Amino acid sequence: MRFTKSYDPGEFEPRIYAEWERMGAFQPRKLQREADERDETETQDCYALVMPPPNANGNLHIGHGLTIAIEDSLARYYRLRGRSTWYVPGADHAGFETWVVYERALEKQGHSRFEYSRDELYARVWKFVEEQRGNMELQVRALGASCAWEDLTFTLDENVVSRVYKTFEKMWNDGMIYRGEKLVNYCPKHQTAFADIEVDYQEEKTPLYYIKYGPFTLATTRPETKFGDTAVAVNPKDERYAEWVGKKITVEGVNGPFEVEVIADEMVDMEFGTGVVKITPAHDFNDWEVGQRHNLRVVQVIDEEGKMTEVAGRFAGMPVREARKAIVKEMEKMGLIVKIDKDYVTKVPHCYKCGAVIEPMLKEQWFIDVERLAKEATLRLEKGEIKFWPANKRKVLIDYLKNLKDWNISRQIPWGIAIPMFHQTETENAPEWIFDTRTNLAKIEVGGVKYYRDEDTFDTWFSSSHWPIVCTNWEEQRENPYYPLNVMETAGDILFAWVARMIMMGVYVTGEVPFKEVYLHGLVLDEHGKKMSKSKGNVINPMELVTKYGSDAFRLGILRGRSAGMNQAFSENSVIAGRNLCNKVWNIARLVQKIVDESEGGGVEAVNIAKAEEKAEIVNENAVRTGGEMPYSTNNMGEDWICRELVKCKEELEDDFKEYRFAEGVERIYNVIWDKYADWFIESQKVYKNVPLLKVTLEMVLEMLHPFAPFLTEAVWQSLSWTEGLLIMQKWPGRLKFDAISAENFERLKLVIEEIRRVQQGLNEVEKGQKWGLLYGDDSLVADNEVLVLALSRVASIASTEGQPRGLRLAIPNQEVYLDVPEEVVKGYRDKLDERILAVGRELDALNMRMMNPNYVDKAPTHLVKQTQDGIREKTEMIERLRGELRAIE
RNA sequence: GGUCGAUUAGCUCAGUUGGCUAGAGCGUUUCUUUGACGUAGAAAAGGUCAGAGGUUCGAGUCCUCUAUCGACCACCA
Numbered sequence: 001m002r003f004t005k006s007y008d009p010g011e012f013e014p015r016i017y018a019e020w021e022r023m024g025a026f027q028p029r030k031l032q033r034e035a036d037e038r039d040e041t042e043t044q045d046c047y048a049l050v051m052p053p054p055n056a057n058g059n060l061h062i063g064h065g066l067t068i069a070i071e072d073s074l075a076r077y078y079r080l081r082g083r084s085t086w087y088v089p090g091a092d093h094a095g096f097e098t099w100v101v102y103e104r105a106l107e108k109q110g111h112s113r114f115e116y117s118r119d120e121l122y123a124r125v126w127k128f129v130e131e132q133r134g135n136m137e138l139q140v141r142a143l144g145a146s147c148a149w150e151d152l153t154f155t156l157d158e159n160v161v162s163r164v165y166k167t168f169e170k171m172w173n174d175g176m177i178y179r180g181e182k183l184v185n186y187c188p189k190h191q192t193a194f195a196d197i198e199v200d201y202q203e204e205k206t207p208l209y210y211i212k213y214g215p216f217t218l219a220t221t222r223p224e225t226k227f228g229d230t231a232v233a234v235n236p237k238d239e240r241y242a243e244w245v246g247k248k249i250t251v252e253g254v255n256g257p258f259e260v261e262v263i264a265d266e267m268v269d270m271e272f273g274t275g276v277v278k279i280t281p282a283h284d285f286n287d288w289e290v291g292q293r294h295n296l297r298v299v300q301v302i303d304e305e306g307k308m309t310e311v312a313g314r315f316a317g318m319p320v321r322e323a324r325k326a327i328v329k330e331m332e333k334m335g336l337i338v339k340i341d342k343d344y345v346t347k348v349p350h351c352y353k354c355g356a357v358i359e360p361m362l363k364e365q366w367f368i369d370v371e372r373l374a375k376e377a378t379l380r381l382e383k384g385e386i387k388f389w390p391a392n393k394r395k396v397l398i399d400y401l402k403n404l405k406d407w408n409i410s411r412q413i414p415w416g417i418a419i420p421m422f423h424q425t426e427t428e429n430a431p432e433w434i435f436d437t438r439t440n441l442a443k444i445e446v447g448g449v450k451y452y453r454d455e456d457t458f459d460t461w462f463s464s465s466h467w468p469i470v471c472t473n474w475e476e477q478r479e480n481p482y483y484p485l486n487v488m489e490t491a492g493d494i495l496f497a498w499v500a501r502m503i504m505m506g507v508y509v510t511g512e513v514p515f516k517e518v519y520l521h522g523l524v525l526d527e528h529g530k531k532m533s534k535s536k537g538n539v540i541n542p543m544e545l546v547t548k549y550g551s552d553a554f555r556l557g558i559l560r561g562r563s564a565g566m567n568q569a570f571s572e573n574s575v576i577a578g579r580n581l582c583n584k585v586w587n588i589a590r591l592v593q594k595i596v597d598e599s600e601g602g603g604v605e606a607v608n609i610a611k612a613e614e615k616a617e618i619v620n621e622n623a624v625r626t627g628g629e630m631p632y633s634t635n636n637m638g639e640d641w642i643c644r645e646l647v648k649c650k651e652e653l654e655d656d657f658k659e660y661r662f663a664e665g666v667e668r669i670y671n672v673i674w675d676k677y678a679d680w681f682i683e684s685q686k687v688y689k690n691v692p693l694l695k696v697t698l699e700m701v702l703e704m705l706h707p708f709a710p711f712l713t714e715a716v717w718q719s720l721s722w723t724e725g726l727l728i729m730q731k732w733p734g735r736l737k738f739d740a741i742s743a744e745n746f747e748r749l750k751l752v753i754e755e756i757r758r759v760q761q762g763l764n765e766v767e768k769g770q771k772w773g774l775l776y777g778d779d780s781l782v783a784d785n786e787v788l789v790l791a792l793s794r795v796a797s798i799a800s801t802e803g804q805p806r807g808l809r810l811a812i813p814n815q816e817v818y819l820d821v822p823e824e825v826v827k828g829y830r831d832k833l834d835e836r837i838l839a840v841g842r843e844l845d846a847l848n849m850r851m852m853n854p855n856y857v858d859k860a861p862t863h864l865v866k867q868t869q870d871g872i873r874e875k876t877e878m879i880e881r882l883r884g885e886l887r888a889i890e
Numbered sequence: 891g892g893u894c895g896a897u898u899a900g901c902u903c904a905g906u907u908g909g910c911u912a913g914a915g916c917g918u919u920u921c922u923u924u925g926a927c928g929u930a931g932a933a934a935a936g937g938u939c940a941g942a943g944g945u946u947c948g949a950g951u952c953c954u955c956u957a958u959c960g961a962c963c964a965c966c967a
Contacts, residue, residue, distance in 0.1 A: 683931095
């Protein structure tokens with residue numbers, strides 16, 4: 001026996017993945033396409049997508065699990081559709097993330113980053129990452145990602161760095177790069193600058209101090225920055241202070257009095273505090289801008305370690321928070337504090353990694369003037385060159401790009417791509433900068449002049465924004481069918497950080513948008529809809545679920561109930577449902593294989609089966625070939641019906657993939673397999689066997705499920721006796737041929753059987769475990785399908801009434817079927833009948849109400865009106881019949 | 891403060907252009923050793939679709955307001 005009693009994923013998954021890799025199934029190829037109607041309309045035969053690179057030395061988290069489930073389903077679907085599919089895997093050097101981990105490790109060993117040179121640190125981290133690497137890639141494999149490993153791109157690969165340098169050079173030549181002293185978000189712990197999007201604002205209670213400030217009282221949360229005040233501002237419309245504008249005032253300070261000018265600026269909110277603001281251009285973004293507008297002096301009060309500078313006099317060297325306390329104490333002594341609002345809540349910027357308070361800091365950094373980038377990207381977006389799921393993100397992105405500020409690309413951490421700029425130290429004031437890619441050298445010589453390397457590295461998003469370009473090896477003036485990518489799939493929360501930048505960079509570098517479609521997924525929340533976090537202890541490790549239930553179960557589970565851009569809860573239950581489906585399919589295959597074996601082995605029924613096959617292959621003119629190989633014919637209406645249902649499922653799945661409706665697709669295939677294929681078709685095949693059709697339909701089921709559950713379907717494929725090759729390399733199924741009228745008749749028979757079951761179950765509550773015989777009167781549908789009805793409805797026997805009906809007549813329109821039940825049993829059933837009469841009566845009332853409305857009859861489409869009329873007739877008949885049953889009881 | 895999203899069964903979610911007698915999975919109840927599967931089969935219970943208005947023959951679906959929750963952006967010194 002090939003098939004064990006239940007499916008054990010652990011037994012197949014590693015072997016199957018290795019087999020796929022060995023056979024080169026993941027590499028893009030021109031698959032031989034057979035001419036069939038479906039494919040002729042297909043003009044594009046490449047399908048490319050890239051994996052958002054997971055941290056090279058980290059572990060996958062649940063979000064990666066979702067990403068891979070989605071992307072790989074797409075890749076496998078389009079591969080089956082015959083596209084040359086290229087799913088490019090990646091690994092991220094994760095500049096800051098990795099750096100934080102490494103720095104922590106250094107600290108544990110009692111060392112500090114400042115003991116080493118930049119090059120030494122870089123070499124050490126490289127070694128560290130190399131040692132840690134590999135886990136992530138194994139996990140991506142465990143999830144079944146059918147990606148082209150030979151083309152794996154690491155974010156520090158040679159081609160990435162050279163591409164990034166080329167772009168930087170182009171920008172430098174285009175005058176888009178400038179070095180500026182600007183306020184940047186600065187983490188004193190990590191001593192590096194951040195992009196705006198990397199700052200984590202948290203609401204905190206911060207005392208609001210009302211302090212005496214010359215002739216004014218003003219409110220501030222940061223009295224310690226007073227040493228850096230170079231003006232005091234009021235709103236130009238504020239009459240209270242109009243007389244002071246333009247005048248110099250003397251302010252009492254803890255280090256003695258000082259003078260500042262009173263300026264008028266729109267930025268001041270008259271309603272807030274007292275309507276007076278002290279201006280500290282060096283440590284506040286708003287103040288900085290005010291300072292720019294009014295040409296104010298900039299005085300640095302806080303240094304790079306987050307300590308007070310010498311400007312603070314006796315407070316110099318104190319950490320900011322301590323200094324604040326000390327200064328407030330001193331001011332209280334001097335009577336400068338008017339009042340303190342202790343409950344004031346404001347949003348304080350924090351380092352998203354270590355939680356330290358971010359200080360706006362004046363730094364010399366490299367900036368990109370984003371005007372041109374943003375403008376061109378916006379234009380493309382407005383033209384609709386990229387389609388988004390969810391659709392509203394396009395507008396969100398446009399709004400973001402329209403307000404984009406210049407991009408600070410300098411980071412003061414050694415782990416990353418070095419900025420290819422060198423300066424001449426001899427010139428003190430305005431050093432001359434030159435572009436050079438020899439960043440492996442700290443010092444270079446050009447034309448006999450020595451230049452020194454900028455010690456900073458690029459913001460990771462600067463290189464990441466090249467991802468579609470570098471992964472597809474795009475090069476100027478070379479045809480590249482894989483660029484632009486067909487789709488960019490990633491997390492919705494990096495829409496700005498990554499997607500926006502990829503678009504800007506793609507357009508700037510290649511002149512084309514980097515992808516045609518964007519699918520964004522939301523956050524995976526815990527089962528109660530809460531964000532997963534280490535501190536809450538509600539983090540779900542995808543690998544644990546894979547080990548416990550199998551990779552396919554995880555994939556099916558995580559796709560269930562998920563739609564584009566939505567944050568959604570996730571629980572083990574949905575993975576269990578996935579596991580159950582896998583087992584179900586396994587057992588379907590197990591039974592089908594058994595029947596096939598019997599037919600080939602010459603068992604009891606082999607003769608009949610062989611006849612059926614013969615009929616399919618030779619005799620029956622309706623025999624058709626499908627799935628490529630197998631001829632089959634449909635011999636009864638159940639067979640026509642399953643063909644119809646499978647074809648419908650196939651076509652709807654195609655739409656689901658086109659519209660990125662993964663959850664619907666999973667649910668669709670789940671229902672077809674379970675509620676239709678197994679519960680009706682396979683059950684009816686226990687009565688009438690059609691081996692060629694069993695084979696064909698099972699193959700079709702496997703092909704349709706394969707994108708979502710690759711391992712199971714491949715395991716089944718390879719365990720079946722008649723299949724050849726690998727499922728991953730098969731073709732997406734074509735249309736099955738079937739007789740539509742016959743299929744519809746089965747639908748009717750199904751209703752009859754369901755009603756028989758329902759009534760039998762109801763009677764069961766009266767008389768436990770008892771089975772009854774079934775009688776049919778003038779009813780050809782039942783008469784012609786005696787054996788099937790007997791088997792599927794599980795009645796004790798089936799026979800004609802011979803013109804003498806008895807027992808309980810079932811309430812099925814247009815059918816005459818009785819359950820041969822003694823009167824005393826039927827009596828116990830009368831409550832149920834009463835209930836049903838009432839229920840149908842309510843439905844009838846609703847329909848009658850509708851018809852009584854002349855506007856409805858007038859304005860609603862005729863087919864709906866007809867539907868309503870039919871409904872009324874049916875329900876009226878049914879009520880009559882049910883009443884008849886009731887009378888029979890009495 | 892601005893923008894967007896959510897609110898449907900006990901729980902987690904579907905519900906595409908209005909036609910719904912509102913679905914699924916899990917959970918719950920009852921029954922069942924039936925040519926695979928108890929990780930199963932059969933049946934059932936469970937919902938005034940957040941609330942209030944409006945448009946329409948017809949609203950879970952469209953519009954307005956309200957409430958609650960959430961995300962993002964900006965930010966108040």
